[in-house]
Amino acid sequence: MRNRNCNHAKSLLLLLSIGISHSAWAQAETAEGANSTDIVVTAQRRAERLQDVPVSVGVVSGDRLARTNTRNLEELSSQQPALKIATGAASDQLNLRGVGSGFNAGFEQSVATFVDGVYRSRARTSRLALFDIDRVEILKGPQTIFFGANAIAGALNITTRKPSDELTVNASALYAPTDGEYALEGGISGPLMDTLKARVAVKASGMNGYVHNDRLDNKGPHLRDLQGRVQFQWDPSSNLSMTLRYDGARLRDTGTSNTEIIACPPVGSAPTGLCARALGQFGTIDDRFDYHSNAAANRARIDFHEIGLTTRLQLGDYSLNLISGYQHQRADVIPYNVSFPGLSPVGTQSFQWALLGERSKVFSQEIRLESPGDRPVAFQVGGYFDHMDLDLATKFGFFGSAAGALAAPYLNAQSLVGSDAYAQQKSSTLSGFGAVVAKPVDGLRLSGGLRYSRIEKKAHRQAVIGTRGAEPDHEPLTPAPLAAQLLLAGPTGTALGDYPITRRVDTMFMPSASVQYDLVRDVMVYASYAKGFKAGGFGANTADIFGPEKVDAFELGLKSQWFGRRLTTNIALFDSKYRDLQETSTVTTSAGGLISVVNNAASMRSRGIELETRAIVSRGLTLWSNVSYLDAHYQKFTNAPCTPNQRAVTPACIQDLSGQRRAFAPSWSGSVGADVEQPVTDDLLLRLGASLYFTTGYFLQANHDPLSYQPGYQKLDLRAAIGPRDGRWEVAVIAKNVNDAKTASFRVTTPGTVGTGTLLPDRPRSVAFQVSTKW
Known part of the structure; x- marks a missing residue:
C-alpha cells in the first residue's frame, strides 16, 4: 500500500512540475475560445466571475459534458478530485473532501444538489442524466449561507440551458458497440411571441450491459431511461421575468443482476454460510472480479417529476427573487439477489433478497432581496421554507440461511423467513439568511453572512417478521x-418497535466571514471561515436516531492569471473540523441480512490542498490539471460499528476508529489532460482530447471492512472528433477507461457469509461513436 501511494506521489510531483492547467477553464472553454476567459458562476447566488469568488469552485460546462458523454453525477465524480458519488443498495451517497452521509435513505446528503436554485433532497436523483445543461458548479466546503444547512460539505449547483431569443435546434446520437450503450438527444428553443420564449429537450438512453450473468445468460446493467425538460420564460416588462421549468424522468434497470462474488473461500479464514455450502457442493466457484455474475435477477425503477418557478422582479436598483419548487419521486429497487448457481436450497430458495421502496414529495420556497453588486456595500437577505413527506419500505428475504430454525417450534429450517419495515417521516425547514459585502478601499472586499435554520422532523416506523413466498x-x-x-x-437485525423518540427539532445559527484582496491585476488572495450544520434524524431500516453534525471550516486561497490570462493557477488550502459527524456502515446479520448501522462520530477532520492550473500553450493546444491532496480522518470515533469478521467473534462489539481515514477519502486524486485543435482544411477542424484520472485507494464502508477497500487506480479517456469551425455538425469517437482498470463503486460483505464479499463493478473499457448537430 505504502509503495503504491509513494508511486502516486512521485507521479503527481512530476505532473505538477510540467503540468499547467486548470480543469475548470479547460472544461468550460476550448482553445478556439481562448480569449473568453471570464467564466461566470452563481456560487454566491449572484452572477460573478469565477476568479472573483472567495470559494474553491470547479466548473464543468454543458458542452464538455456532452462531448465526453458524461451521463450523470456519478460519472462526473470520476473526473473530479475529492468528489466521490457512489450508487448503493439502501441509498446513493455524495462525498466531497472526504465528507458524506453514507448509504442510508434516512440521511440528507452532506453535499447538497441544486438545479436552477431548487434543492433536490433525495440521493437517488444523482442518477438522473446530465443533459441540456449550461454548467455544473462544484462548490467545495460548507455553503450553508446561500445553500442551506444540508450543504455542510459542499454543493453541486446545476444550471440548465435557458430558452433562446432565436430559433435554435440541437440533436445528437451515440452508440457504443462494446456494451450496447445508446443515447438520442434533441432540443429546440426559440420565441413563441414577443414576451414569451420556450425550450424543449428530450433524451432517450440505455445500455445492454457489461457484466454477463451466467445464471440467466444475459447482461447487466440493462438500462432503459427517458428524460425530458420543458421551460417557458416570460418577460412581460423590463422589470419582471419568470421562468417555469418541468423535469420528468423514467429510469429503468431490468432483467439481470450485475453484482459479483469475491473471496470465496475467504483469505486467511474458513468459509461460512452460503460460501461454505457452495464450496461443499461444487468444490470451487468463480470468485474473481471478471465481469461475470451468478446472482438472481434484480431491478430498479425510478420515476421523478420536478417543477421549478423562478421569478425576478426589479424594484428600482434592487431585485426580488423567488424560487418555488415541487418534486415527486418514486423508487423501487431490488439491489441484490446474492446466490450461487445450482446451490441446493435451504427451503425452496438459496439466495438472499431485498426490496427497497421510497416515496417522497417536497415543496420548497425561497425569497431573496438583492442589492446591486457594484456598490461599496452590497447585500442579500432572504428566507427559505420546505416541507417533505417521505415513506420508506425495506423488505428482506433471508432465504440463504436456516433462520426459521432459530424460532422453533413456531418455524423450522425450511421456512422462508422475511421481514418488512416501514418508516414515515414529515420534515419542515424554516430559515432566514443575510450576507453583506463591503469594499472599503480598492482591491479589498470584506464579506459576512449569517443563517438561522430550524428543522423539525416527525417519524414513525413499524416492522414485522414472518414468512414469504418463493x-x-x-x-x-x-x-x-x-x-x-x-x-x-x-439475528435478522430487525427492530420491531417504533422509534424511541418520534419528534425532534434542531436549530442553529451559522455565521461566515471572508476577506479577499487583489494583490495586482488578476491575482487575488482570500481567507474564509464558515460554520456549518446538518440536522439529526431517523434511520431508514432500523430504529436508530442520530444527532446533528456541525463543522468549523477554514480556507485560504489564491486565484491568479498570468501572461494575458493564458496561464491560470488557483490554489486552495482547507481545514474543516466536524463534530458528531453522522455516519453509517452496512453490516451483515447472523441470518444473512444487510442493515445500515447509524451513529455519530465524535470528531473528524478534513484538511488538504487543491491545485488547479491551465495553460493555453498555443491557439490549438491547451494543457490542464486538477489535483487534490486530502487528509480526512476521525479524530475520535470510539463507537464505530464492527466489521462482519469482528461481529462473528463478538456479536455486540464496537471498534475504535480514532485516527483512521474516513471512507471515500483517498489521499491523492486528480486529473490531467490536453485539448488539441488542428485544422484539416480551411473549414474543418480535428479536435483531440485526452484526460487521465487517478486516485489512491480508499474504503467504501465506514467500518473499514477489508472487503470494502478499493485499491488505487488510473483511468484514461480519449476523444477524437472532426467538424466545421462553426460547430454545425461533428462526428466523434469516445473511448473511456482505455487502460481497462477494474473498479467497483459498491463493496460489502456478502449477506449470509463472513469473509466473502459482493461488489458492483464499474464500467470497463468502452468505445462509442457520436454524431451531433446544431443550427
Whole structure:
C-alpha cells in the first residue's frame, strides 16, 4: 500500500512540475475560445466571475459534458478530485473532501444538489442524466449561507440551458458497440411571441450491459431511461421575468443482476454460510472480479417529476427573487439477489433478497432581496421554507440461511423467513439568511453572512417478521407469531418497535466571514471561515436516531492569471473540523441480512490542498490539471460499528476508529489532460482530447471492512472528433477507461457469509461513436 501511494506521489510531483492547467477553464472553454476567459458562476447566488469568488469552485460546462458523454453525477465524480458519488443498495451517497452521509435513505446528503436554485433532497436523483445543461458548479466546503444547512460539505449547483431569443435546434446520437450503450438527444428553443420564449429537450438512453450473468445468460446493467425538460420564460416588462421549468424522468434497470462474488473461500479464514455450502457442493466457484455474475435477477425503477418557478422582479436598483419548487419521486429497487448457481436450497430458495421502496414529495420556497453588486456595500437577505413527506419500505428475504430454525417450534429450517419495515417521516425547514459585502478601499472586499435554520422532523416506523413466498416481490409477508418474531429480531437485525423518540427539532445559527484582496491585476488572495450544520434524524431500516453534525471550516486561497490570462493557477488550502459527524456502515446479520448501522462520530477532520492550473500553450493546444491532496480522518470515533469478521467473534462489539481515514477519502486524486485543435482544411477542424484520472485507494464502508477497500487506480479517456469551425455538425469517437482498470463503486460483505464479499463493478473499457448537430 505504502509503495503504491509513494508511486502516486512521485507521479503527481512530476505532473505538477510540467503540468499547467486548470480543469475548470479547460472544461468550460476550448482553445478556439481562448480569449473568453471570464467564466461566470452563481456560487454566491449572484452572477460573478469565477476568479472573483472567495470559494474553491470547479466548473464543468454543458458542452464538455456532452462531448465526453458524461451521463450523470456519478460519472462526473470520476473526473473530479475529492468528489466521490457512489450508487448503493439502501441509498446513493455524495462525498466531497472526504465528507458524506453514507448509504442510508434516512440521511440528507452532506453535499447538497441544486438545479436552477431548487434543492433536490433525495440521493437517488444523482442518477438522473446530465443533459441540456449550461454548467455544473462544484462548490467545495460548507455553503450553508446561500445553500442551506444540508450543504455542510459542499454543493453541486446545476444550471440548465435557458430558452433562446432565436430559433435554435440541437440533436445528437451515440452508440457504443462494446456494451450496447445508446443515447438520442434533441432540443429546440426559440420565441413563441414577443414576451414569451420556450425550450424543449428530450433524451432517450440505455445500455445492454457489461457484466454477463451466467445464471440467466444475459447482461447487466440493462438500462432503459427517458428524460425530458420543458421551460417557458416570460418577460412581460423590463422589470419582471419568470421562468417555469418541468423535469420528468423514467429510469429503468431490468432483467439481470450485475453484482459479483469475491473471496470465496475467504483469505486467511474458513468459509461460512452460503460460501461454505457452495464450496461443499461444487468444490470451487468463480470468485474473481471478471465481469461475470451468478446472482438472481434484480431491478430498479425510478420515476421523478420536478417543477421549478423562478421569478425576478426589479424594484428600482434592487431585485426580488423567488424560487418555488415541487418534486415527486418514486423508487423501487431490488439491489441484490446474492446466490450461487445450482446451490441446493435451504427451503425452496438459496439466495438472499431485498426490496427497497421510497416515496417522497417536497415543496420548497425561497425569497431573496438583492442589492446591486457594484456598490461599496452590497447585500442579500432572504428566507427559505420546505416541507417533505417521505415513506420508506425495506423488505428482506433471508432465504440463504436456516433462520426459521432459530424460532422453533413456531418455524423450522425450511421456512422462508422475511421481514418488512416501514418508516414515515414529515420534515419542515424554516430559515432566514443575510450576507453583506463591503469594499472599503480598492482591491479589498470584506464579506459576512449569517443563517438561522430550524428543522423539525416527525417519524414513525413499524416492522414485522414472518414468512414469504418463493416469488417474494409478488407475494406478501405472512406475519409469524410474536414469540417467533422476538426470537428472530436479533439475528435478522430487525427492530420491531417504533422509534424511541418520534419528534425532534434542531436549530442553529451559522455565521461566515471572508476577506479577499487583489494583490495586482488578476491575482487575488482570500481567507474564509464558515460554520456549518446538518440536522439529526431517523434511520431508514432500523430504529436508530442520530444527532446533528456541525463543522468549523477554514480556507485560504489564491486565484491568479498570468501572461494575458493564458496561464491560470488557483490554489486552495482547507481545514474543516466536524463534530458528531453522522455516519453509517452496512453490516451483515447472523441470518444473512444487510442493515445500515447509524451513529455519530465524535470528531473528524478534513484538511488538504487543491491545485488547479491551465495553460493555453498555443491557439490549438491547451494543457490542464486538477489535483487534490486530502487528509480526512476521525479524530475520535470510539463507537464505530464492527466489521462482519469482528461481529462473528463478538456479536455486540464496537471498534475504535480514532485516527483512521474516513471512507471515500483517498489521499491523492486528480486529473490531467490536453485539448488539441488542428485544422484539416480551411473549414474543418480535428479536435483531440485526452484526460487521465487517478486516485489512491480508499474504503467504501465506514467500518473499514477489508472487503470494502478499493485499491488505487488510473483511468484514461480519449476523444477524437472532426467538424466545421462553426460547430454545425461533428462526428466523434469516445473511448473511456482505455487502460481497462477494474473498479467497483459498491463493496460489502456478502449477506449470509463472513469473509466473502459482493461488489458492483464499474464500467470497463468502452468505445462509442457520436454524431451531433446544431443550427
